[in-house]
Amino acid sequence: MTTITIGVLALQGGVAEHLSLLRKAAATIATSEFQFTFIEVRTTDQLAQCDALIIPGGESTTMAIVARRLGLLDPLRQFVKIDCKPVWGTCAGLVMLAEEASATKQGGQELVGGLDVRVLRNRYGTQIQSFVADLKLPFLGGDAEPPFRGVFIRAPVVEEIMTSSSARTSKQAVGEGQVDGEGKKSTPVEVLGVFQNTEASTGGADEDIVAVRQHNVFGTSFHPELTDDVRIHVWWLKQVLDAVRHKNLVVRAV
Numbered sequence: 001m002t003t004i005t006i007g008v009l010a011l012q013g014g015v016a017e018h019l020s021l022l023r024k025a026a027a028t029i030a031t032s033e034f035q036f037t038f039i040e041v042r043t044t045d046q047l048a049q050c051d052a053l054i055i056p057g058g059e060s061t062t063m064a065i066v067a068r069r070l071g072l073l074d075p076l077r078q079f080v081k082i083d084c085k086p087v088w089g090t091c092a093g094l095v096m097l098a099e100e101a102s103a104t105k106q107g108g109q110e111l112v113g114g115l116d117v118r119v120l121r122n123r124y125g126t127q128i129q130s131f132v133a134d135l136k137l138p139f140l141g142g143d144a145e146p147p148f149r150g151v152f153i154r155a156p157v158v159e160e161i162m163t164s165s166s167a168r169t170s171k172q173a174v175g176e177g178q179v180d181g182e183g184k185k186s187t188p189v190e191v192l193g194v195f196q197n198t199e200a201s202t203g204g205a206d207e208d209i210v211a212v213r214q215h216n217v218f219g220t221s222f223h224p225e226l227t228d229d230v231r232i233h234v235w236w237l238k239q240v241l242d243a244v245r246h247k248n249l250v251v252r253a254v
């Protein structure tokens, strides 16, 4: 039996909630072929054990500062962009996985990158402007109904998807001048979920992009881990399974 190790970056934020929902999700897709093990990631050694990673919600500026101090920023970039392992960022995690962010604190903030998008932080205002909204998420296929209860807390949205040339110039560097791993180069950003924003007070577009995927990288503006709905965790674990199986096939074929 193959063991797949899934990490949750545990520097700050909603770590326990993800672990709890991951365990529930894993129980629904147990196979005799694979088993999942879930770990908290605070060190480069722990990251190196992982086949896939979740970067949780919390505060992306704090997470970046702590990751820098622990020497995790470049290993995270390597994990996402060179090793191309499956990574999912929720809320602050989505900010971390963007190549660019706007509405950052003065002086900007460091990002991991991996998604060729610019996110707008705190799109809907402050903590007290948090809200819950029903989202139609067709990527869930047969599990798309009923709508998913999206929990938005100081949530970012994807305000721009970069063209391949603008993406090339803004890459968050991995080490010295390296670029993305082979597999990702030609994969466009897919919009997997939008929020119909009918609140005039928030201004701007009436359709906000709140879920995206590009090759191995998935991001959501909202917090599925703050619900008891396992559907997105189940979907993502299945994506991880596919990625691991595919890698196994490639390894065997060589």
Ligand SMILES: NC(=O)CC[C@H](N)C(=O)O
Pocket (backbone or CB within 6 Å): 056, 057, 058, 059, 060, 061, 090, 091, 092, 093, 095, 121, 122, 153, 154, 155, 156
């Ligand atoms: N709930 C959250 O994760 C908030 C994210 C926060 N606004 C940030 O930019 O990091």
